[in-house]
Amino acid sequence: MINPIVKGMTGDEAVAWAAKQINPDVIAAYPITPQTIIVERFSDYVNDGLVDTSYIPVESEHSAMSACVGASATGARVFTATASAGLALMYEILYVASGMRLPIVLAVANRAFSAPINIHGECTDQMVCRDASWISLFGETAQEAYDETIMSFKIGENPEIMLPTMFGIEGFIVTHALERVDTLPDKAVKDFLGDKRVIPPCCTFNPFAVGTFGSLVLQDNYMELKRQQEEAMHKAYYVTKNVMAEFSEISGRNYEIIEKYKLEDAEYAFVSYGATAGNAKAVVDRLREKGEKVGTLKIRLYRPYPASDIYEALKGIKAVSVLDRSATFGSPATIAQGDLAAALYGKEDVPTLHGYINGLGGRVLLLPEIEQIYEQSKNYHEEGKALTQDWIGYRR
Amino acid sequence: MVKIVDVRINGRGGQGAVTASRLLAEAAILEGQYVHAFPNFGPERAGAPVTSFSRICSEPFTEKTEVYNPDIVVVIDSSLLGEVQVVEGLKLGGTIICNYEGKIESLKYYFEEVDSKIYKISGTRIAREELGINKPNMVMLGALLKVAPVVKLESLIKVTKERFKGVIGEKNAKAMKRAYNEVEL
Numbered sequence: 178m179i180n181p182i183v184k185g186m187t188g189d190e191a192v193a194w195a196a197k198q199i200n201p202d203v204i205a206a207y208p209i210t211p212q213t214i215i216v217e218r219f220s221d222y223v224n225d226g227l228v229d230t231s232y233i234p235v236e237s238e239h240s241a242m243s244a245c246v247g248a249s250a251t252g253a254r255v256f257t258a259t260a261s262a263g264l265a266l267m268y269e270i271l272y273v274a275s276g277m278r279l280p281i282v283l284a285v286a287n288r289a290f291s292a293p294i295n296i297h298g299e300c301t302d303q304m305v306c307r308d309a310s311w312i313s314l315f316g317e318t319a320q321e322a323y324d325e326t327i328m329s330f331k332i333g334e335n336p337e338i339m340l341p342t343m344f345g346i347e348g349f350i351v352t353h354a355l356e357r358v359d360t361l362p363d364k365a366v367k368d369f370l371g372d373k374r375v376i377p378p379c380c381t382f383n384p385f386a387v388g389t390f391g392s393l394v395l396q397d398n399y400m401e402l403k404r405q406q407e408e409a410m411h412k413a414y415y416v417t418k419n420v421m422a423e424f425s426e427i428s429g430r431n432y433e434i435i436e437k438y439k440l441e442d443a444e445y446a447f448v449s450y451g452a453t454a455g456n457a458k459a460v461v462d463r464l465r466e467k468g469e470k471v472g473t474l475k476i477r478l479y480r481p482y483p484a485s486d487i488y489e490a491l492k493g494i495k496a497v498s499v500l501d502r503s504a505t506f507g508s509p510a511t512i513a514q515g516d517l518a519a520a521l522y523g524k525e526d527v528p529t530l531h532g533y534i535n536g537l538g539g540r541v542l543l544l545p546e547i548e549q550i551y552e553q554s555k556n557y558h559e560e561g562k563a564l565t566q567d568w569i570g571y572r573r
Numbered sequence: 574m575v576k577i578v579d580v581r582i583n584g585r586g587g588q589g590a591v592t593a594s595r596l597l598a599e600a601a602i603l604e605g606q607y608v609h610a611f612p613n614f615g616p617e618r619a620g621a622p623v624t625s626f627s628r629i630c631s632e633p634f635t636e637k638t639e640v641y642n643p644d645i646v647v648v649i650d651s652s653l654l655g656e657v658q659v660v661e662g663l664k665l666g667g668t669i670i671c672n673y674e675g676k677i678e679s680l681k682y683y684f685e686e687v688d689s690k691i692y693k694i695s696g697t698r699i700a701r702e703e704l705g706i707n708k709p710n711m712v713m714l715g716a717l718l719k720v721a722p723v724v725k726l727e728s729l730i731k732v733t734k735e736r737f738k739g740v741i742g743e744k745n746a747k748a749m750k751r752a753y754n755e756v757e758l
Contacts, residue, residue, distance in 0.1 A: 185595075185602040187611075296614070317637075350637050354611035355595050357602045455635035541638050 178429035181359030188319040188351040191358045192258065192284045193218035195326035197228055198366040201282075202253035202373075205233040205244035207263060211296065213286040213352060215258040238263040242270035242281075249279035250390055252381035254330065254374045257281070260348065261288035264302045268309070274341045275310035275406060277391050278380070280333035281341040283311075284326065287451065287502075288348035289538040297539020298348035300451055304479075304503040304512045306343065310406045312413050313480035314344035315450040319356040321477075322346045324428065327361075330370050331420045336377045338413050340406070347452045347502070349539065365427055414481045434478035435486050439465060443472035445554055446491060446528070448517060449500040450476045453535075453542060457500060460547040471551060476513070484520035491521070494528040496554040500547070502536040510566055518564065531557055532566045542570050577630040578723050579640040582713075583659045584649035587619040589710030593647070594625035596736060597714055600728035601629045613639060622657050629723050645721050647713050648672060649696070654683045663689055670717050670756070672696030672709050677757055692720050694756045703748035704741075715749030716756040726753055 186194060192215045196204070206216040223232045231248075235241045238259050249255040259267060264285055274281050289299040300315070307313055312332055316322045325344040333342040346352055361369075382390065394402060414434075421432035438458050440446060447457040454475035464471045474490050476483070491497060501511035510518055514532030521527040531554050535542040546569055557565060580597065584590030591612040598610035610627040626640040642662045648671040653659055660669065665688050673680045673693040680693050694716040696709035703712075711733055718726050730749060734742035 183602065183605075185599040185608070317635075349611065349614055353614065354609055354637075355598045356609055357607055452637040455637040458635040543638065543641075544636070 179361060179365045179427050181429075182362060184358050184360055185355050186319055186323070186358045187214070187353050187355050188316075188322040188346045189214035189286065189353065190218055191319040191323035192326050192346070193222070194360060195323045195366070196256055197222045198361070198363050199254070199256070199327065199330060199370060200228045201230055201256040203231045203233065203245070203248035203255045204257055205235055205241045205248065205255075206257050207236065207238045207241045207259070208234050211260040211263045211288060213258050213260055213284070215284055215286070238266040239270060242267040242274065245281045246270060246274050246277065246279055249274070249281050250277060250382050252374060252376040252383065254334070255279075255281045256284075258284040258286070260286035261290055261296075261302050264306065265290065268306065271306060271309040271311060271341070273391060276402070278339040278406075278409070279341060280330070280339055280374070282326070282329045282333060283341065283343040285343050285345040286348050286352045287345040295538040296348065298350050298452070299502055299504070299537050299539070300345060300347065301503040303343060303345040307480050310340060310410060311480065312338075312340055312342040312410070312417070312478075314342070314478055315476065316344055316346045316351070317452055317454050317475065319351060319354070319358050320430070322351065323358050323360060324424065324430065324432065327366055327369060328420050328424050328432070332413060332417050334374050335416045336375055338409050338416055339377070339380065340409050340413060345451065350452050359428070359430070361428065369424070369427060410481045414478075414483060417478050432477075434483045435490060436475040436477060437490050438473045438475070440472035440474060440490055440494075442470055444470040444495050445551060446471065446494050446497050447473040447500055447547070447550075448476065448491075448497050448513065449473065450479060450513065451502060453500045453502050456542060456544055456547060460544050460551070463544070464548065464551060469551070482516055482520065487517065487520055488524055488527070491528055492524075493526045496558040497528040497530050498550045498554045499530060499532045500542065500550070501532055501534055502542070504534060504537055510564065514566065529558060529563045531562075531564070534568045535570050540570055546570055577628060577634055577636070578645070578721075579643045580627045580629070580645045580647065580717070580723065581640050581643035582625045582627075582647045582649065583653055583657060584623055584625070584710065585619075585653070586621045586623050588649050589708055590623050590625040590649055592736070593649075593710040593714055594627040596711070596729065596732050597627045597724065598629065599732040600724040601627075603728045603732060604724055606631050606724070607633050609637065622653055643667065645670070645717065645723075647717055649710055649713055660684060660687050660689070663687070666690070668692070668721055670694065670713060670720060672713055674698065690720070690758070692716065692756050692758055694752050696752065699748050699751055699755070703751060704744050711745045712748045712752045715752035719753045719756045726750070
């Protein structure tokens with residue numbers, strides 16, 4: 178373990194600081210709302226000559242991701258950040274990035290979509306990108322924001338993977354909140370990632386290799402190329418595990434693709450991702466003091482979905498309440514609950530699943546509400562309900 | 574169970590409530606404590622009421638919510654008293670520190686029904702005299718640390734001088750020390 182340098186930073190600042198240490202070749206970003214402090218702070222680093230990065234301010238997020246695609250195709254190490262409507266505007270190019278197998282890293286400040294206009298925390302923006310063949314991570318704290326920035330490059334750039342990676346931290350409650358962050362020395366970050374991307378031959382624009390990028394591929398080969406993405410995504414599960422193990426060693430912080438908290442003897446559990454997991458842990462502590470057998474599971478790696486790890490962690494539990502800070506409408510389950518149901522379906526000793534859409538547009542899911550969810554899950558279990566879906570924390 | 578201390582700062586846009594909650598948290602980090610500090614973001618306008626929070630604990634904690642039940646409320650601007658419920662959610666027996674020019678008795682008139690310890694400091698006057706401008710945010714923290722030592726005054730002075738380099742930092746340090754000594758129950 179390397180001795181940390183302790184700093185007080187917001188989630189956004191922590192990402193910007195990690196990006197500074199990584200010193201990517203190119204950052205392209207749209208600098209206006211809904212942008213984040215991440216690229217604002219990074220532009221200071223560029224101005225002050227602290228990084229060698231080519232910083233390309235563009236006229237929209239669609240262009241930001243397009244510029245990232247072009248830069249990454251030359252073999253550059255590329256980073257950008259966005260939020261909410263900005264991510265939605267990138268959506269078309271997200272598929273270009275993954276389809277061209279470009280390991281761009283994207284920090285997402287998870288914020289609500291319009292309308293009505295809102296700038297606050299909620300994870301729908303990232304959740305709706307889950308099928309775009311991007312590796313997808315969520316972070317709970319400014320510390321995880323810092324750490325995941327560094328790990329994301331290592332996962333996506335692995336020559337076996339070559340997929341883009343996005344990681345999300347929730348708007349304001351993480352992005353704008355000051356926390357203690359244990360940072361690594363610059364050299365440790367450089368040693369972990371290497372100075373430059375490892376570029377597999379024939380995978381970049383360069384004068385010495387022959388190849389095409391993003392060309393016309395119809396019925397003949399399109400599906401084979403998509404299948405290769407799926408296989409890379411499958412491998413990304415193992416690569417992410419290894420990268421997290423390696424990072425745990427140098428940082429002294431224990432990283433796993435899922436985080437299990439007091440689950441060993443638990444009869445009931447919460448499942449969540451992002452900052453909600455912190456509140457779930459606080460409630461678990463309170464309930465444990467009262468003698469309740471309850472734990473919580475945080476999903477850190479959302480794509481590829483760690484189905485087998487989650488099944489092993491939840492096997493034997495009676496009922497699971499999914500705290501889902503993402504909106505979906507007219508769906509048979511909340512987004513995270515639906516994925517979880519698919520991961521557990523047909524297996525033995527699986528819990529019943531109760532999904533709760535909460536915390537939209539910056540609304541806070543209160544700790545007493547999480548306790549209320551726990552009580553309800555016990556009732557549901559007794560009533561024999563296998564799957565329920567509800568909203569919590571809104572005025573009726 | 575380790576005690577978490579929740580501090581809420583009530584001020585007006587432009588008075589430095591956000592900076593104050595941040596520097597208080599940075600001082601706590603400097604001492605090896607753990608924090609979660611942030612403003613209650615809304616439409617940002619100079620003069621509009623704003624609140625900002627610092628949650629501080631000597632041990633790691635995982636709560637990620639706004640502060641609804643503060644242990645301590647710092648009121649940077651006394652004109653908020655008639656306008657905003659500055660005691661909203663304050664814990665029983667909690668602490669209020671108010672920037673107030675009048676007598677402590679007349680300040681207490683605002684909090685007749687409240688079970689809390691009420692302190693006053695002439696923050697605006699100290700700020701004008703020591704800094705030359707009406708920026709009493711750091712002055713208020715100096716007073717806070719006398720009545721509720723959530724961090725050491727030296728730690729706060731250190732992070733303040735890092736944030737405001739040179740003469741502004743020195744003046745704020747002096748103003749904080751003065752407020753530390755002049756706060757009244």
